[in-house]
Amino acid sequence: xxxxxxxxxxxxxxxxxxxxxxxxxxxxxxxxxxxxxxxxxxxxxxxxxxxxxxxxxxxxxxxxxxxxxxxxxxxxxxxxxxxxxxxxxxxxxxxxxxxxxxxxxxxxxxxxxxxxxxxxxxxxxxxxxxxxxxxxxxxxxxxxxxxxxxxxxxxxxxxxxxxxxxxxxxxxxxxxxxxxxxxxxxxxxxxxxxxxxxxxxxxxxxxxxxxxxxxxxxxxxxxxxxxxxxxxxxxxxxxxxxxxxxxxxxxxxxxxxx
Amino acid sequence: xxxxxxxxxxxxxxxxxxxxxxxxxxxxxxxxxxxxxxxxxxxxxxxxxxxxxxxxxxxxxxxxxxxxxxxxxxxxxxxxxxxxxxxxxxxxxxxxxxxxxxxxxxxxxxxxxxxxxxxxxxxxxxxxxxxxxxxxxxxxxxxxxxxxxxxxxxxxxxxxxxxxxxxxxxxxxxxxxxxxxxxxxxxxxxxxxxxxxxxxxxxxxxxxxxxxxxxxxxxxxxxxxxxxxxxxxxxxxxxxxxxxxxxxxxxxxxxxxxxxxxxxxxxxxxxxxxx
Numbered sequence: 001x002x003x004x005x006x007x008x009x010x011x012x013x014x015x016x017x018x019x020x021x022x023x024x025x026x027x028x029x030x031x032x033x034x035x036x037x038x039x040x041x042x043x044x045x046x047x048x049x050x051x052x053x054x055x056x057x058x059x060x061x062x063x064x065x066x067x068x069x070x071x072x073x074x075x076x077x078x079x080x081x082x083x084x085x086x087x088x089x090x091x092x093x094x095x096x097x098x099x100x101x102x103x104x105x106x107x108x109x110x111x112x113x114x115x116x117x118x119x120x121x122x123x124x125x126x127x128x129x130x131x132x133x134x135x136x137x138x139x140x141x142x143x144x145x146x147x148x149x150x151x152x153x154x155x156x157x158x159x160x161x162x163x164x165x166x167x168x169x170x171x172x173x174x175x176x177x178x179x180x181x182x183x184x185x186x187x188x189x190x191x192x193x194x195x196x197x198x199x200x201x202x203x204x205x206x207x208x209x210x211x212x213x214x215x216x217x218x219x220x221x222x223x224x225x226x227x228x229x230x231x232x233x234x235x236x237x238x239x240x241x242x243x244x245x246x247x248x249x250x251x252x253x254x255x256x257x258x
Numbered sequence: 259x260x261x262x263x264x265x266x267x268x269x270x271x272x273x274x275x276x277x278x279x280x281x282x283x284x285x286x287x288x289x290x291x292x293x294x295x296x297x298x299x300x301x302x303x304x305x306x307x308x309x310x311x312x313x314x315x316x317x318x319x320x321x322x323x324x325x326x327x328x329x330x331x332x333x334x335x336x337x338x339x340x341x342x343x344x345x346x347x348x349x350x351x352x353x354x355x356x357x358x359x360x361x362x363x364x365x366x367x368x369x370x371x372x373x374x375x376x377x378x379x380x381x382x383x384x385x386x387x388x389x390x391x392x393x394x395x396x397x398x399x400x401x402x403x404x405x406x407x408x409x410x411x412x413x414x415x416x417x418x419x420x421x422x423x424x425x426x427x428x429x430x431x432x433x434x435x436x437x438x439x440x441x442x443x444x445x446x447x448x449x450x451x452x453x454x455x456x457x458x459x460x461x462x463x464x465x466x467x468x469x470x471x472x473x474x475x476x477x478x479x480x481x482x483x484x485x486x487x488x489x490x491x492x493x494x495x496x497x498x499x500x501x502x503x504x505x506x507x508x509x510x511x512x513x514x515x516x517x518x519x520x521x522x523x524x525x526x527x528x529x530x531x532x533x
Contacts, residue, residue, distance in 0.1 A: 009337050009341045010338065010341050010342070010353065013334070013338050014356055016411060016414075017360050017411060018359070018360065020368065020374075021363065021368065023381070024367065024370060024371040027374050034379075035373070035377075037375075037381055077272050077273040077276055078273055080270065080273070081274070083269055084266045084267075084269035084270035087266075088263075088265070088266035089263075091263060093270075095274075096270050099274050099277045100273050100274060102277065102281065103277065103281050105520055106281075106285060106513055106516065107472040107489065107509075107513070107516065108472075109472075109474060109489050109492060110288060110513065111281060111284075111285060113496065113505060114281075114287065114288040115284055117284070117287075117288065118283075118284040118287050119284060134280070136276070137276070137277060137280045137281045140273060140277060194362055198363075200474055200475050205493075215365075215366045219366060219475075219478065219479070222370065222373075222479070230370060233367075234364065234367030234370055237364050238364070241363050242362070242363075244362075245359070
C-alpha cells in the first residue's frame with residue numbers, strides 16, 4: 001500500500017475515533033450557557049459545576065462502590081473457579097465455565113429486568129443490593145477469563161514441588177501461585193472496574209430513589225438540560241480512564257492481558 | 259493436574275451457584291414469561307408482537323443497522339489494519355494504543371459528542387450553512403444515519419483490532435506470491451487475504467454485530483423515540499406500558515440472535531482448527 005494513501009486512511013480514522021472526543025473536551029471549556037463548538041469563550045465554570053451537582057456526586061460514589069466492590073467480589077468468586085478449571089479435572093467443568101461466562105453474551109438490559117422482576121419485587125431485596133449483585137455477575141466472566149489465562153500460563157509443577165516439599169495445598173497457593181499471578185489479577189480488576197463503571201443497560205431498570213449509577217444519571221440529566229456540564233463530566237471521566245490505563249500500562253504492560 | 263474432586267468442586271461451586279442464582283434462573287424465568295398464558299403454554303405473545311407494525315419495523319431496523327455497521331466496519335477495518343501492520347513497530351504500537359483508547363472511555367461520553375457535532379447548531383450544520391449548501395439547519399440527530407455513525411464509532415476499534423491480529427498471523431509472502439503469479443489486487447484480496455484472515459473477520463464481525471444489536475446508549479441518545487432499536491423498544495415497553503410480555507419476546511429475540519452469532523463463531527473457529 002502506498003505511503004500517502006495509508007497515511008490519509010489512518011489520519012481519517014483517528015479523526016473519526018478521537019476527534020469527537022476532543023470536541024467534547026473543547027465544548028466543556030466553554031464560557032457560554034449552551035453546549036456548542038467552537039466554545040463561546042474559555043472558562044472552567046462547567047468543570048467546577050460538575051463537582052457542585054449533588055446527584056452527580058451521589059451517583060459517582062454509587063458507581064465507585066459498584067465498580068470496586070463488585071469487581072472485588074467477582075474476583076473472590078472468580079479466582080478459585082478459574083483455579084479449579086485450570087488445575088483440576090472438574091466434573092461438569094464445561095458446564096461450570098459456560099455458566100460463569102454466560103453473562104458476557106446475554107444483553108445486560110435483560111439481566112437488569114430479570115433481577116428487578118424476580119429478586120427485587122418478590123423477595124423485597126433493596127435495589128442497591130440487586131444492582132451490586134448484577135454488576136458482580138457482569139464482571140465475573142471477565143475475571144474468570146483473564147485469571148484463567150494467567151493460571152494456564154503458569155506451570156503447575158512449581159506448586160506441585162511446593163506440596164512435595166511439605167507445604168499444604170493452601171500454603172502453596174498463597175506462597176507460590178498467588179505472587180505469580182498478581183499482574184493477571186490486577187489486570188482483571190482494572191478490566192472489571194472499567195466494565196462495571198461504564199455499564200448502562202444492566203443498571204437501567206435497577207434505579208430508584210437515591211440509587212442510581214453515574215452513567216444513568218448523566219443520561220437523565222442530558223434529557224432535560226442542554227448545558228455543557230455533561231460534556232465536562234464526560235471529559236473528566238475520560239481523563240480518569242486514560243489515567244488508569246496509562247498507569248496500568250506503565251507498571252504492568254496491561255495490554256498483554258486483554 | 260490434581261485429582262481431588264471435592265476440592266475442585268468446593269473451589270468452583272461458589273461462582274457457579276452465584277451465576278446460576280443471580281443470573282441464569284431469573285433470565286430463564288423472564289424468557290419463559292413470553293410463552294405463558296393463564297391457559298398454559300402458548301405462542302400468542304409472539305404472534306401479537308409480530309402483528310404490530312412498529313415492532314416489525316424496529317426488528318428490521320435493528321437487524322439492518324447491525325448488518326450495515328458490521329459490513330462498513332469490515333471494509334474500513336481491512337484498509338486501516340493493512341495500513342497499520344505495514345507501519346514500523348513503534349508506529350504500530352502507538353496506533354494500536356490510539357485505537358484501543360476509546361474502548362476504555364464511557365460510551366455515554368463518546369456518544370454525547372455526536373450531539374455537539376450533529377445537533378441543530380452543531381458543526382456539520384454550521385459548515386453546511388457557511389458554505390451555502392443549506393439555508394436552514396438540517397435534522398441530523400434522531401435519524402438512522404446518526405445512530406449508524408454512533409454505532410460505527412463505538413464498535414469500529416473492535417473490528418480493527420481483530421483484523422490486525424489476523425493480518426499479522428498471515429504469512430507475509432502470500433500476497434507477494436499471488437502478485438508475482440499475476441493476480442490483480444482484487445483477486446489478491448478475494449482469494450488470498452480474505453480466506454487467510456477469515457477467523458479474525460469472524461471474531462471482529464461477531465463482536466460488532468452483537469454489540470450493535472444490543473446497543474442501548476447509542477439509539478437512546480442519537481435516535482430517541484423516533485429511531486427505536488430493540489433495546490430502546492424493550493425499555494419503552496416496560497417503563498411506558500408495563501408490558502412485560504413484549505419485553506420477554508424482545509429479550510428472547512436478542513438472546514437468540516446473540517447466541518446464533520456466537521455459535522457461528524465457534525463453528526467457524528473449530529472448522530479452521532480441524533483443517
